[in-house]
Structures are given as structure tokens and as C-alpha cells.
Amino acid sequence: MQMATHSNQIPKDLVWKILAKLSVKSLKRFSCVHKSWLNLLENSDFKSIYYENLKSKTAYSSSLLLWRYFHDERSDRHIYENEVYLLSGERYENMVTLVLPNLFEEIGFDRIIDCVNGIICHYKKAGLNVKIGLWDPKTDEHKIIPPSIITNDPDFDAEVEIHGFGYDNVNDDYKVIQHICYCHNEFYQYEPALANWQIYSLKSNCWKKLNLEMTEKGGFGEGYVTYLNGVCHWRGGDKNGKEVLVSFNLSTETFRTTLIGWQQSDDIDCLTRTLVVLNDSVALISSFDENSHIEISILGEVGVKESWVKLFTVGPFPYIWHPMVMGNKCDIIFFMGNENHELASFDVISGKVIHNISIKIDLFGTWIYKKNLLSFATGIN
Secondary structure, eight states: OOOOOGGGSOOHHHHHHHHTTSOHHHHHHHTTTOGGGTTGGGOHHHHHHHHHHHHHTSOTTOEEEEEEEEEOTTSSSOOEEEEEEEEESTTSOEEEEEOOOOSOSSOOEEEEEEEETTEEEEEEEETTEEEEEEEETTTTEEEEOOOOOOOOOTTEEEEEEEEEEEEETTTTEEEEEEEEEEEETTTOOBOGGGOEEEEEETTTTEEEEEOOOOOOOSOSSGGGEEEETTEEEEEEEOTTSOEEEEEEETTTTEEEEEEOGGGOOTTOOEEEEEEEEETTEEEEEEEETTTTEEEEEEESSTTOGGGEEEEEEEOOOSSOEEEEEEOTTSOEEEEEOSTTOOEEEEETTTTEEEEEEOOOOOSSSEEEEEEEESOOOOOOO
16 A cells, blocks of 8 residues: 655645635534544634635625614613614625614514515514514514404413514525414413414415424523524524524424533623624624633534534623624624713634724613625515
């Protein structure tokens, strides 16, 4: 057998450049090829190459959609407002303010659940009254979705919780998924037998019930949900109290669950966890209050808890930073907990703030989230 010599081996730097173009899932699979490939993502030099490759895959022409929910605590009335900004440019220097259409006149919680192909799905709650709208800012088309399928029982009140919005690329359809539970209006106890999941199809313009038992999302913030390639993802707690990721396929109307296994210790004080999309994979940004640092972890394969890979740990910071999501160049958009309540873009490799984002942030109950937009779609029929 002819042994390999130094002259016919591929240089390590060239191998790394090739491997850095692969997904985390592929890197995991190829780790058995060579011993030195086993823990590549734990190597700081390789991670720098991998991160720079992620940045090169994102075009500066894409836009950044930021929305915030504003509660003016100076007012005697509990008024919640929202503002939507469309940012573009290499340094987010171009800004347009968008005005969401009003779903109804009552005072309530008006929130954006997601933005897919330029179509914004938003909903408003006022007591038991819930309305969902689909809005295309480019054409200003706006559609209010028909009411949900509600069981009429005088002893129970229906509570609707939106879990996702996305595009079914197999059937060329936009869909919304929600969970409905029923609470006794006198004893304030939930009746599990009445609860159900429902899915709305824009093409058929109607809801239908799903015969599924899925974990509900664990909170109301938009850091709990995201969408990627025909699948809605949300995170919540299962029956055993473990945090899991639920991935619902809009085409097959089936789901898979992935344990978020590395963050189950009770002594970890995690301030914020935000689901994001990074390099066509689901990722999680975690902000820890204990020592004011963040971690970025990416999921290699849905349903495989061992495929979570911690890409970066950044910090500590001089004050609490609340990560929102990844920016246009794989930078992290932060809401900084300083006295000015600023937004900033942070590079995880250099460990430096790239630039501040010039949006005035009020001091009264503001929360900010974002989505990347490559282009606005048209046509809400």
C-alpha cells in the first residue's frame, strides 16, 4: 500500500476553507473522516473562518425589519403602541417607518408574529377578541383572516395563542398555526379536553382543526418563534419541564421536537433566549444575567438534541445587553441596557460594536425584535 506523503496531502488551510462552507449538519457527519475534524467548531481559528464565510453569504442589499412594542407608563390608560422600521444600507443608514393597519378600534395588544417573503402577519387582542391580519407593505394590501373555529360553551372562555406564520412552498400557500384552550369562566381552570390546534390556509381562506398534541410556546415574546424553509419553529416547556424546540412542517402538517439539552440546569440565570435563523439553520441566542455574556448556538439537525453546536460565547459586557437577532452581515443587533437605551450592531469575532443604529428609544417599556427581508412579495388574495 502506498503511504501518503507530504507532497500529496491537501494543505490544512485549504481544507478549512472548504469545510467552512458546509452546514453544521454536514460538519457533524464528516467529523468521523479525520481525527482533526472531530471538534473543528471548538477551534477558535476555524470558527473565525466559518463566521467570515457566514457573513459573505449575506448580501448588503437585504433589509432589516425592526418592530417595537411601546407601553407609555406615564399614561393613566394602559395604551400599547407599536412602531415598525425598515432599515437598509451597509450601516443601516436608510430608515423608513411603516404604519401597521389597525385591526379594530378597541385598546389591546397589537403584535407582529412574523414576516415572511415581505408579508407581515400581525394580530391584536382585546380581552377575548382576537383578530389576525396579513399585510403587504409594498402594495398596502391588507387581509383580515376569518375567525377561528370556537366551541360554544357558556361555562368556558376560549383563549387563542398564535404560534407561527409561514409559507408552504409545496402547495404555494401562506398559513397560520394557532392553539386554542378553554378556561372555566368561574373557577379559572383550563379544560384540556377542549383544547385543540388549528391551521389557516390563505388559499382556501379557512381554518381547520389538527389532530395533534404539541408543546405550546413558552411565552408571548417574538423570541419564542421563527420560520425557516416551510417550517414554523417555537420553543416551550414539555410535560417534564424541559425546554424543547417544536418544528411544525406547514406542508405535511406534522411536527418534530428537539430538546434544548445544554441549558436545563436550574442554577443558570438566563435573562433572554431568542430564536433566530443563521445560515439556513435554526439558532438560539442566549443572554445570561449571571455574568452578562451571550452564547450563540446552532441546530445541525431537527430532532437530534446532540446536533446543537455552540458557535460563540461573547462577553462579559459592562451592562446588560439584550440580543435581538442576527443582522445583515451576521452581526448581532442589541438593545443596550445603558442609560441611553441605544440599539447597536456587534461583531462577535472582533468583539466590538460596529455602529449604533439611529432609532430613538423611549425609556418606558420598550421591546424590539427584527426580521431580515430580501425583498417584498406581492399579492395577498
